[in-house]
Amino acid sequence: MPIKNRFAETHAEIAAWRQHLHQYPELQFDVHETAKFVEEKLRSFGITDITTGIGQTGVVAVIEGRSNTKGRAIGLRADMDALPITEATGLPYASNVPGKMHACGHDGHTAMLLGAAQYLAETRNFDGKCVLIFQPAEEGGGGGNEMVKDGLMERWGIEEVYGMHNMPFYPVGQFAIRPGALLAAADEFEIIIDGQGGHAAAPHEAKDTNLAACHVVVALQSIASRNVDPIKQVVVSVCTIQSDTDSHNILPQTVKLRGTVRTLDEDVRNLAEQRLQDIATHTAAAYECTAHVDYQRGYPVTVNHEINTDYAADAAEKVTPGVWRDTPPIMAGEDFSYMLNARPGAYIMIGNGEAGATVHHPKYDFNDAAIPAGCSWFAEMVETRMPAG
Secondary structure, eight states, X not given: OOSOHHHHHHHHHXXXXXXHHXXXXXXXXXXXXXXXXXXXXXXXXXXXXXXXXXXXXXXXXXXXXXXXXXXXXXXXXXXOOBBSOOOOOOOTTOOSSXXXXXXXXXXXXXXXXXXXXXXXXXXXXXXXXEEEEEEXXXXXXXXXXXXXXXXXXXXXXXXXXXXXXXXTTSOTTOEEOOSEEEEOEEEEEEEEEEOBOEETTOGGGSBOHHHHHHHHHHHHTHIIXXXXXXXXXXXXXXXXXXXXXXXXXXXXXXEEEEEEEEXXXXXXXXXXXXXXXXXXXXXXXXXXXEEEEEXXXXXXXXXXXXXXXXXXXXXXXXXXXXXXXXXXXXXXXOTHHHHHHHSOEEEEEEEXXXXXXXXXXXXXXXXXXGHHHHHHHHHHHHHHHSBOO
């Protein structure tokens, strides 16, 4: 069968793990209870080679195959952290922690990798080592980078690394991937516009920072429309506009703009950063204000290695025929990019169903129906990349 029979048998058990994790979400590096749950499950599978505290709170475990004639090691990664969102699903297993929620499906990723670990520890039908990577702080903390800096690849001799993310509005269990840039670089900016506050009835005596800020917001959209090659992609989004007053009759002294820039190309990334700086500074000056720009580079582009993309897609084809091998890039960011910068590998999407909410929404929920396909893909990657002799 395309879905490994063992995962049909353990589906309910793995779904129960997922729903438990969903009830107790933790943020960024503060995933101590999640990591403890992961470690306990791994030990219950008979896995003893477990290291905790990698990248602060990550967990790394090793499953030895029946043989290890070539000394190979393949890494499989799942993220463990949740988001600072108040859940609105009304589900019986909804978050028990106010203001925290698994709204991106990391509970599903962790459960699926645990399910694959249980199967691989039982069968060990491969030649080499499977390195299980349970990562903290994907949502803004750069936990993937911290694990890499902590020697993840070198300490466990990882040659290739693979990861998976659920994708809303794709058919359940269907896979999608592409070689090259799959997910965007995710940068952040803050622009503080300073002028001269005053009475709203006498704007001529003030330097109106609100007016300057509004023109900056509009002008920043010219980066995409007039500066970047139309066949390339860039997103510039101002997400927060905040003044130092909430009064109806005071012109503020300062206005703060915060937002994000998403790109798939390093040259475009450099251009966008420079243009944002220039546009903010000169537009503010046109309204007799000043602008200070703080631009912070975040996660790099997630780039799938071409041959490893083929390996991942071929394994997915064995699980669910009809893999979408040239899915469009997505302008969301992902810190698995750091692992792909350190070793060859690929990141693949698995369908979460064509109904429901999107990720990062208070009504989002990972679809447990995707578990058997996801577990099968993780296991298939190990068995096909390190076949038993």
